[in-house]
Amino acid sequence: MIETKEIVKTFGDNEVLKGINDEFKPGRNNLIIGGSGSGKTTLLKCIVGLHEPTQGEVFFDGQNFTNMPFRERVPIRKEIGMLFQNSALFDSMSVEENIMFPLNLFTDMSKSEKQDRANFCLKRVNLEGKGKLHPSELSGGMKKRVGIARAISMQPKYLFVDEPNSGLDPLTSILIDHLISDLTQEYNTTTVVVTHDMNSVMGIGDHIIFLHGGQKWWEGSNKEIAHTDNRELNEFVFASPFTKAAREKL
């Protein structure tokens, strides 16, 4: 489980996060949603340690991650898998080298074991036989799936996903959402997804927090979100005429 306690993050005079408290439990899809500039990605980066919070602390299974020096963070980092918005695959490496990269650095597996693991991860994301390709030869959806394969190569306890659906067609978006959800169930990972895609929210949002103006504005599940009377959340979720009409039918 991951806990955030009073996370505040400022950039100069701009206070982006204003004391975020939450618990992200394992085995469920924890979604952080909100409009552009609401602080979603900043919160995610504070949790994984890419940004140091100005105030507050992050706990990974009770261990205070925020105050740990770099060396002490490494064992926790080995248990983290992350899919970035632009996949962040290493351009100079092939798909299978990308997946084997953390295995090369942090395990004593033999070459054939690493190859087997890479093949397994590729099979898991339906990209069997694509291991020799380079990232430049892949479509956006394939890159996301390779990013997921790399993220799960070390069998992570914590899975972070930043905007998994950005730039993808609706069908591929749904496939990626289901993949994330299935992996969360399968490995009982603590999964945190940052998104503003309403299909994801409705499809896989077991636990949703809505950020507005750097604050946690609302918390609940995808079942509760359709019936909320929170004005800001309604304006965000039901922004389009299509979703408004869909809500009225509910």
Add this chain to the structure above:
Amino acid sequence: MFHSLGRYLLLLRLSFRKPEKFSVYWAEVMREMVSEGLGSLGIIVIISLFIGAVATIQTAFQLVSDFIPKTVVGGITRDSTILEFSPTICALVLAGRIGSSIASQIGTMRVTEQIDALEIMGVNAPGFLISPKIIAGVTMIPVLVIISVILGLSGGYLACAASKEVSTADYLAGLTDGFNPLIVTVCAVKAIVFGFLINSICAYQGFYTSGGALEVGQAATRGVVYSCIMILFADLVISRVLL
């Protein structure tokens, strides 16, 4: 300026932390050595031959008279090639070739979140990305400079063979006449220092890039410009201290 200097020194300290796995870093060092060494060989061969030939022709033009022995041309070409032309001009050319590549490569990795991905995995990103480049630079640039010296002096020989002002025998006699081994030491020190400066400065510029493609280009330009300035400054300091 002091902020940048402090950040540069801290980045260097991070770069030389104990590696997570030596074999992976070693493979990176080898890859960088091939890229920096073999990849730059062509341009070094071309400029060195021409520099040596031009240095010989110009020295001969200025010094050949009945009162000065013709072997002087070989001696001056040797000293200027070993002391200045090969290490400094090669370093300036390599700052453009290797430096811009390093800054743009690391800068692109920064803006496309590849460096964040390394850090998330628990990899010491400066160590993995920068230390292999610096190690490759301080080993391969001296090798390139040695090749450049040999080719520069060969270029001078070819220039003598092509013109009639100085005979090749006089030129070869001049090369060995009054040779002071100190100039080789100075050349080696310059090559190592220049190799370090090119790689570390350009890596620093790339590592702290933020923004997009425009900023990556600016970082590459800054890396090359600062490297060139620091090469010339270090050239002055080394010459003043060692000669």
